[in-house]
Amino acid sequence: MSRRYTAHEKVRFVEQTMQPGMTVSAVAQMHGLSPSLLFG
Template sequence: MSNDTQRIEIITGRERRRRYTAHEKVRFVEETMQPGMTVSAVARMHGLSPSLLFGWRRRMAEGG
């Protein structure tokens, strides 16, 4: 039997989208640049859409 834990996030109220700080975005993008890591793997670990993470990577590469 595995000891893996799962995180479930319940969003209540009017706001439906999760807001990420600039610090969180940078941290997630930096994780994708670690040896052996992929955008898809990092996205799964943090409950993100891979396309969102790819967009952040592109903007950071452009200097944004």
């Protein structure tokens, strides 16, 4: 069963990747996501 994220949640995830020292992989791991979902 896949989780659906709201537009607000998606924006927040992407914003987190732009923080100093944060990587896409780190943000994905924090939220239990695949990094490829954030790259998309």
